[in-house]
Each structure stands twice: as C-alpha cells, then as structure tokens.
Amino acid sequence: MDTGVYRWGYLLQRAPRIELRHAVAEGTLIRLRRGWYATSAADRQVEYAVRAGGVLSCASALRLHNVWVRRTDRVHIRGNDGTARAHPEWCRQSGRQPPEIEAVDDLFTALRHAAHCLGPEDFIVVCDSVINLGLMTQSDLSAEFAGRSRFVDRVLSKVDGRAESGIETMVRLRLRAARIRARPQVSIPMIGRVDFLVGTSLIIEVDGAEFHQNKDAYENDRLRDLQAHAFGYHPVRLTYEQVVYQWDRVGPLIVELVRRGEHMRRVEVSPLGTTLT
Known part of the structure; x- marks a missing residue:
C-alpha cells in the first residue's frame, strides 16, 4: 500500500x-x-x-x-x-x-x-x-x-461474511436481536437476489450511500420493487441514514410489519424456489 x-x-x-x-x-x-x-x-x-x-x-x-x-x-x-x-x-x-x-x-x-x-x-x-x-x-x-x-x-460467533456492505450486517444483527429470522442474500425467481427475505414475502433491501448517486440503479431497483409487489411480496427499502442513525424509528416499524403478518403473504413466485447464495 x-x-x-x-x-x-x-x-x-x-x-x-x-x-x-x-x-x-x-x-x-x-x-x-x-x-x-x-x-x-x-x-x-x-x-x-x-x-x-x-x-x-x-x-x-x-x-x-x-x-x-x-x-x-x-x-x-x-x-x-x-x-x-x-x-x-x-x-x-x-x-x-x-x-x-x-x-x-x-x-x-x-x-x-x-x-x-x-x-x-x-x-x-x-x-x-x-x-x-x-x-x-x-x-x-x-x-x-x-x-x-x-x-x-x-x-x-455472530460473524457471517455474506453481507456485501456494513449496513447489511447492521440490519442482520438488529433483526436477530428483535428475534426476526431474516435470510440474507436470497435469489427469488423473476426478481433476483435480495438482501434479506423474512418469512415468505417480506423483502428488505439496504441502499448504500453511493446508491443515491447512481440514477440507473435507482430506476432499476424501483422497477424491481414493482415486480415484487406484483408477485405478492412486500419490499422495504432502507437507506444508510435510516440504518445507521434512525434505527430507533425504523426497527419498530419492521417489527410491526412482522406482527401484522406482512412476512407471510401468499406469493405467486414461490419462495421454495429460492436459493441461498
């Protein structure tokens, strides 16, 4: 160096x-x-x-x-x-x-x-x-x-290694602390790989700080969110600031989504066809 x-x-x-x-x-x-x-x-x-x-x-x-x-x-x-x-x-x-x-x-x-x-x-x-x-x-x-x-x-003992950014690791640890089982880096047919899948239908994506400077990524991910909705999934997208500085507000909202059963929706593309990567 x-x-x-x-x-x-x-x-x-x-x-x-x-x-x-x-x-x-x-x-x-x-x-x-x-x-x-x-x-x-x-x-x-x-x-x-x-x-x-x-x-x-x-x-x-x-x-x-x-x-x-x-x-x-x-x-x-x-x-x-x-x-x-x-x-x-x-x-x-x-x-x-x-x-x-x-x-x-x-x-x-x-x-x-x-x-x-x-x-x-x-x-x-x-x-x-x-x-x-x-x-x-x-x-x-x-x-x-x-x-x-x-x-x-x-x-x-809590190190995983699959996270592609630190904020993904933060989300994994905080969901685990809230007793929410989230599978990282799951590939869903017709949608692609997502950062986390909770249950059968709650998708959690984490956008890094550089994401907001990439117009193509912004457009592609919004289209993917629409596809996810069309198949019955509930996509949630979190920013760097929300994970690092606003988790006291964001975390309880995710817990509420799970409490309401948003993670167990019936989906058209079966999560049984997903593969962990």
Whole structure:
C-alpha cells in the first residue's frame, strides 16, 4: 500500500542520500517527525497519524485495506508501548503494542486494535467485510483471536461474511436481536437476489450511500420493487441514514410489519424456489 508516507531507511533503499536531501530542501519531501517523511501527494490521514507520533491503525487502517467501516471523522492512531502511554485516547491492542513498521498497519494488526477499540456491532461489521472480500476466512479470524477473550469469542460467533456492505450486517444483527429470522442474500425467481427475505414475502433491501448517486440503479431497483409487489411480496427499502442513525424509528416499524403478518403473504413466485447464495 503506497500512502506517500515512508521511513527514511525505506527511502534510502530507493534513492541516493544526496537526492533525498535535495528533495527535503525543495519541499517535495516533507519531514513529519524523526525518521518519517511524506510526499506532497501523501494520504492526509496517514500523514496526520505519523506527524502526531504514531501510525494509522484500527478502523482507519482497515478502510485503506478496502474493508467496510462506518463513516466517522475520527482518525484511529496507535503507537508503540512508549507513545501509547502518553496518548491514552489512541487505539490499543490486548497486550504489548507492536513496533511501528509501516505508516499504515497491516490487516491483522489493524483488526487486533479494532477488537479492543470498536463496539461489538462495528467489529462484527468489519469482520463480515473482511470475509466477504476474501481477505481472511472465518477460520483465519477464529485462529487469529483464539483464547484472547470470551467477549471476542462471542462477537466472532455472530460473524457471517455474506453481507456485501456494513449496513447489511447492521440490519442482520438488529433483526436477530428483535428475534426476526431474516435470510440474507436470497435469489427469488423473476426478481433476483435480495438482501434479506423474512418469512415468505417480506423483502428488505439496504441502499448504500453511493446508491443515491447512481440514477440507473435507482430506476432499476424501483422497477424491481414493482415486480415484487406484483408477485405478492412486500419490499422495504432502507437507506444508510435510516440504518445507521434512525434505527430507533425504523426497527419498530419492521417489527410491526412482522406482527401484522406482512412476512407471510401468499406469493405467486414461490419462495421454495429460492436459493441461498
């Protein structure tokens, strides 16, 4: 991962010292702190973390590894044992802090800090994303955190890996907490794959933030909703904001739909013909 922030030793392996000194003097190579330098095109969060005395870790590092992470303004920084004591607000992992090898932590190190820093739901979200992206398997995760704590074991038992976005994971966990059985990623003939199917007829789709910028996706999904209605299904479409910030209003409405039996409608296209993917 090239973030534009490097150790001096790394730079010396790729350019003569005299050229690097000229780059520093000209301002094309910027000293962040002793032993660490950045180019003018460096990732700003990485530059901020290193300038502060640590490296990028936890959720911020996971985002750079393309893992789905809830949007936040916080920059997750971690240090070594010495700098961590001076910055109690920084992320930590269980046990001793690892050395700072790169400006951005590798996937395993970032996950170990996330397990200690993030809440249960957010940690399940990133683990689901890691598995869905093929970066690790569920067995890899279990082996990585084996024996660390009962809390982590309980959290990992709820990891699924089929969700294609973090908000899908959030919906799955919250429906489960409400004792609503929702099957994820179900293919329905004549309609296609849906995010969740509750019972025989309640379809729940989750639209990511990028969905609202894609006119074709918007049009296609509205047509698919109409098809679902025509076959007797009850499609419900949730936005990022509704899942992340308005669940206290959205959740009870879904519970009410189930209480009224909207999930057990008679449908023309039998859900028995669906396949889990």
